[in-house]
Amino acid sequence: MDYTYAPGRNHLFVPGPVNIPDQVLRAMNRNNEDYRSPAIPALTKTLLEDVKKIFKTTSGTPFLLPTTGTGAWESALTNTLSPGDRIVSFIIGQFSLLWVDQQKRLGFNVDVVESEWGRGADLDVLASKLAADTAHTIKAVCIVHNETATGVTNNLATVRKILDEYQHPALFLVDGVSSICALDFRMDEWGVDVALTGSQKALSLPTGMGIVCASPKAIEASQSAKSLRVFFDWKDYLKFYKMGTYWPYTPSIQLLYGLKAALDLIFEEGLDNVIARHTRLGTATRLAVEAWGLKNCTQKEEWFSDTVTAVVVPPYIDSSEIVRRGWKRYNLSLGLGLNKVAGKVFRIGHLGHLNDLQLLGCLAGVEMVLKDVGYPVKLGSGVAAACAYLQNNIPMIPSRI
Amino acid sequence: MDYTYAPGRNHLFVPGPVNIPDQVLRAMNRNNEDYRSPAIPALTKTLLEDVKKIFKTTSGTPFLLPTTGTGAWESALTNTLSPGDRIVSFIIGQFSLLWVDQQKRLGFNVDVVESEWGRGADLDVLASKLAADTAHTIKAVCIVHNETATGVTNNLATVRKILDEYQHPALFLVDGVSSICALDFRMDEWGVDVALTGSQKALSLPTGMGIVCASPKAIEASQSAKSLRVFFDWKDYLKFYKMGTYWPYTPSIQLLYGLKAALDLIFEEGLDNVIARHTRLGTATRLAVEAWGLKNCTQKEEWFSDTVTAVVVPPYIDSSEIVRRGWKRYNLSLGLGLNKVAGKVFRIGHLGHLNDLQLLGCLAGVEMVLKDVGYPVKLGSGVAAACAYLQNNIPMIPSRI
């Protein structure tokens, strides 16, 4: 039995879970296997090498955890920090807020820097705090690369610059859940110590794999970190890595083969082409929003996100109603406004394995829903704006034939 | 290895093969089975009952032939006619032309009635011929319900009316390849003797099953028809139907389960709702074409097809280039112009398991391609026209939740 509504395809435009490429679905359409046979370690070995490329790291150590993004967060924190450690963390939307909540519940001393939702992390405050912290009581700076709730991308290069400026030894922990494989991310160049993502985001897999990558400094920190952890403990993984069997407990065979297929697709397209495609679709979306006469929740261009756009609706409209009708009438899945922006924004996710016409179908759907809820949109206006941009900016991807 | 181009989904808008619903893909994702076990006959029995509903017949006998539409044509002709038999047949486009070609090659005496491509079958000529044929030398009238090459739908009720008017006993043979399950089709009410379709059309299955339905009169005719046939011979099927084992030779297990899933989806939506959905999407497409300032190849509204629209391009544009660029740039599959209309029209197939936003994505893609080949289309115009219609005409389909 299925619960999806009505004929034709579901148009999935939440910012995760995202559309799975057919090639990945095919690769995952398989029986279980013994993960202690020679096959799975051989596959895992390849994956651990390949997955480093999406982090742009050569020195990092990746972990493919059978968990979600929330578990990946916990893994990043508990392996590198000890209870009571002071950390600087930013709240700029619902997901950074949830991470801070986790940080507090895990017993860290969280020095929270809040911004208005729709703005990026306040890095000036970070600079002041680091400047003041000559005693190096700050053990880590935790930041979300892309806040999925508001469509805000933080500038990680600047964070590194500030850390360097004050020669501060704090660990640099990054939630790359809605960025890695979609936005420009450079673990080694930016000196990120732990970066993480979830399989159901730009990797375009089902949910179930939290991918965490640790710098040598983070690995070193994990040897003395006192936070309690067992399931998420890197130590067990590292022990099995050394033995060449790789898995302290059972992985999902299907997700491993799926990850192989997903990475193959990304590398075939070219990681930089993948990132450029996200810029292209993100730009087209923003042009459509502008054409509709609506505001982007993100207040400045420097923070614009190429993976998700949060669209502000006029006060007389409940954005949840837009999401509800999109699903009910057009088999369109849009993202709700969350917490502080509930009812005020709806979100268009434009990340993962996606192309122009899929996005344009979504934009046309949004126009009809907007009209339907009483917003005086000019039908076709957003699509036209997006088309004009897209049609003039055809990427040069080498065809297979 | 795959040969598809670029990231994201392929947008399949040829008038067949069409998009397969996920539910059908799932149902077909299975190993072979022994077709002589009790399971397959039980499944077949259900299918033979269910499939009659899509023909709107209670008295017909269906055959699920492991073949294509071309094979289904041959089955219809060779089982009911004898070499040299005089038949009236219409050429109004490439597919009716191919059927006539087959009729000639099979040795029938074909009385061809041609129309300009873009017009329907000339039923006045049919009336004259039947009126003149008091000796009843005409053994069959063969007509394509929907000409896929030009997007022309013939009026079958009128054909029946003419046959009745002259009390002519000719068999009434209908190619319903791009109509059945999408357009209003009434086998019993219209006294159709043989109707046929292919699995890859509105049934939204893979290619490989020709579905032929024969009236009692056609079954009777098959007992004396002298055309040579073995593979396509209904007699072998009827023998196995009687034995309850159903298959004179091996069927595709996967297509049988797929057909079950496809029919379940159609009956859940409601056959009349399915037909209304095609009218809705066909109308939206035509409104877009009009907004683009382009002509429908179909010359009169009475012949407009709700499953395929052939769009006439200005003389300075080669329509094949539109199809080529659609595929190359936007992963969009449109139909080529064929034979007499090659280079002059491109076709948008809007049949099968499809919804509003899929079509709108296609229309947006066509707009970009049109612009790209130098046609001065106003971007967004067609989408706007389609949206305006669709948004005001939401169907009332009962949701599952």
Next chain:
Amino acid sequence: MDYTYAPGRNHLFVPGPVNIPDQVLRAMNRNNEDYRSPAIPALTKTLLEDVKKIFKTTSGTPFLLPTTGTGAWESALTNTLSPGDRIVSFIIGQFSLLWVDQQKRLGFNVDVVESEWGRGADLDVLASKLAADTAHTIKAVCIVHNETATGVTNNLATVRKILDEYQHPALFLVDGVSSICALDFRMDEWGVDVALTGSQKALSLPTGMGIVCASPKAIEASQSAKSLRVFFDWKDYLKFYKMGTYWPYTPSIQLLYGLKAALDLIFEEGLDNVIARHTRLGTATRLAVEAWGLKNCTQKEEWFSDTVTAVVVPPYIDSSEIVRRGWKRYNLSLGLGLNKVAGKVFRIGHLGHLNDLQLLGCLAGVEMVLKDVGYPVKLGSGVAAACAYLQNNIPMIPSRI
């Protein structure tokens, strides 16, 4: 809804349709595509080259027809012969009988050579007929390489030798349905003019593709052959081959990709290794039958089939009951005895993508069923005999890891 009985896997041991490898199921798990895009012709071109290898031909022309084995038969006959042509054909079991029935119904003058079921084709009679036919009235010799109903393999090299001995120009038409890709078959070396198989046999695909390969002599014959044919006409294929679009009508996209995957598997294993594997499993099966104290329907070792074994049951047992109970009690699909040997034999198909333990599970199941129907089998005896052989004859297949 499924109709399969009980938990666990179905054990499919009919001699077709056979088990589909997971890799092939995965390759076929896909949406339709436009077969007029550049992708499908590119794929087809590769397939037409690759498929020649399984016939061991370089000069042959293959046709991938959307039909079954019965249709492939019809294609072979109608493209090379004219009504009334005299052909020599052999009946040695149900499938050769059905082919002869088709030959007669298609209007050929069939000179039938019958053998007792369980014996091979009587090639001495063939020799006499060819010797006597100095006027070359015999236009074709039609023979089944492997009779699926009795498990009898005919010696095709001898047929060629006889034809050569009398310098007889008759066409040499071979049904390789249950042989090609499993038994040693050499189209060019043996001067076979048309060879054919079905996708659901040793190729281990779903039903739906009849694969026919024609020698240059057969292609030449097709230019003057007068048998009526349209759907099965090679001429249309050859026309589209020349244009590089390959398909006169719609192919099954899924079967094309499936065929690619199936051929890739065969070539990776090595065609000769595949054939050796069939010899190995066929031998093991025969040793089990011997250990059970039962007779092989095939009367002489020279005719033993490595793809199917027909086992003769004692007169007090109805072999259909064995098949029925196998399915009902053990989810085991065995082949029925057909026609003259109905009730007297049951068949174990051991062709396609299959390995030792699958076969041994089947043999164990047969033992339990035999006991269940009152035959005094020593449980484990057949399995032991098969194991002893298999364990001492491990093939040297290069592992991937």
Next chain:
Amino acid sequence: MDYTYAPGRNHLFVPGPVNIPDQVLRAMNRNNEDYRSPAIPALTKTLLEDVKKIFKTTSGTPFLLPTTGTGAWESALTNTLSPGDRIVSFIIGQFSLLWVDQQKRLGFNVDVVESEWGRGADLDVLASKLAADTAHTIKAVCIVHNETATGVTNNLATVRKILDEYQHPALFLVDGVSSICALDFRMDEWGVDVALTGSQKALSLPTGMGIVCASPKAIEASQSAKSLRVFFDWKDYLKFYKMGTYWPYTPSIQLLYGLKAALDLIFEEGLDNVIARHTRLGTATRLAVEAWGLKNCTQKEEWFSDTVTAVVVPPYIDSSEIVRRGWKRYNLSLGLGLNKVAGKVFRIGHLGHLNDLQLLGCLAGVEMVLKDVGYPVKLGSGVAAACAYLQNNIPMIPSRI
């Protein structure tokens, strides 16, 4: 690319991950969906009700955690206990040992009761400890229902009896990873406070879902338990249960639909029939082991496991070599001996969606491998013993046809 060796199916007989039914594979062959749409909560609601049945509880609260068995352990412990809490725990094999290791690392005061590997938990010692603990310092009794490393099933009813006898309020925490859905398990009747399993065991799903069920007493305990937890915290789930959205973070859409299909299969067969089938296959396996002249690692019949059999090999054989050759030569996956029994035992997993002939194929394979490594097994002996039992004990499962 695949890494599996050689043609034919892999024979998966490790005690998890186990074979996935085709129906479940089909149900999981699907794109992602928005888990905040109305569909997924509706599905989840059904699942939470249905899943209670496999625990035989009406009062329990289930959690479907995106994790493995190891994570499910951690969830059970951290939600009900506080650091320093005294717990009684048993080591009888590798998995109970790993759980104790986790308990210690999570900061509990673990009172370990060890048994020789191959014996069940020493419940007499439990009785003494409880008797002595009049102060109720013991907060929980933790026990593995079925030790997967040795094939030992503990008697949970007796544990409950002892707890009741001393009216001890300790929580009763059960690892049912290789028991639930395969062995008789009665959460309510036995007063189990937390029971847990993993999706890849008897539920026959891919790895990735830890299913934990908590009694009202456990839920109450969770309100005061002081162990740090965030990802595994039931509180977040309970909050979302109340809101009717169910998920504090993203679940695997595919596993949810897979679980529905898996439960549907179990309920169609009947949970008690499923359990009886495991008894039947377990018995057959043990009879084979006996026939081979080998010893079961489990020392007493009362502890025999119906989901996994650990077979002791003679001292001159390295059991790892058996596993290695089984995989390499016969595409057979057996379980290794772990830790104390490494090299000494190999394991046959016989749990999940499995039937007679699958098991018999495995047993035949084991015989060939045993012979191959120099053990003087009589080929066919184990298969014969298993067949004799199975053939005389056909279960009465109602067929669908």
